[in-house]
Amino acid sequence: MHNQPIFVDLQLLKKYDRPGPRYTSYPTAPYFHPAIGPAEYQHHLLHDEGAAAGQDLSLYVHLPFCDTLCYFCGCTMMVTRSRDKVEQYLHYLEKEMQLLSASLDGKRRVAQLHWGGGTPTHLTPDQIRRLGTLLHPYFPFRADAEISVEIDPRELTREHMAALHEVGFNRCSMGVQDFQPEVQAAINRVQPEAVTRQAAEWARTLGFTSINMDLMYGLPHQTRATYAETLDTILKLQPDRLAIFNYAHLP
DSSP: OOOOOOOOOOHHHHHSSSOOOOTTSSSSSSGGOOOOOHHHHHHOOOOOOHHTTTTTTTEEEOOOEEESSOTTTOOSEEEOEEEHHHHHHHHHHHHHHHHHHTOOOOOOOEEEEEEEEEGGGGGGHHHHOOOOOHHHHSSSSSEEEEEEEEGGGGOOOHHHHHHHTTTOOOEEEEEEOOOOOOHHHHHTOOOHHHHHHHHHHHHHHHHSSSEEEEOOOOOOOHHHHHHHHHHHHHHHHOOOOEEEEOOOOOO
């Protein structure tokens, strides 16, 4: 992180201080309905404005597996320790790559790739290498592509990070949420500061150019004072970016 002052436009904050869908979900759920099927999807791929202009692509790969459930989670995920399920999922991911690439003209290059979840680092290092390698025969990548991955410091070794870097990842995002032990216990995500620090050090040592950390407010047992302590700790870790989400209750 560069030690430069951050200027915040308060009027801009007030303008957008209202509920809305998270920018990570687009198109948002209300736009999907039963009339949208495979034919409509393929027609969109072939005839949208981006296809006509030959615009670059952004790809998202969803890896839904987790070792444990974080109680605040609203993502599509499954808790499993079964490696067979992961292998079966990777098998069908390649089939989807084949179908998707056949619906594109092969000239549109990938400018952005993101692996999310779930927990992408639930995969073994060998599975990471295999999946990373699988993508390239189907999709041409720009030399300067932004390739990012969500990592869980609790499900991570240096070999995981090395495997990610080997297959081209240059950005990573790690969930933190809060450093207070009482809050972590309440949300079933116990992650000591030392574990987060180690993950960040591995990323920097291996050459990742951007590190993001996720925080969440509105969690059980949080107070203004304890959240300020979490922010102080985060600043000492010097991430390049921070993403701060509000807790959304999804019973």
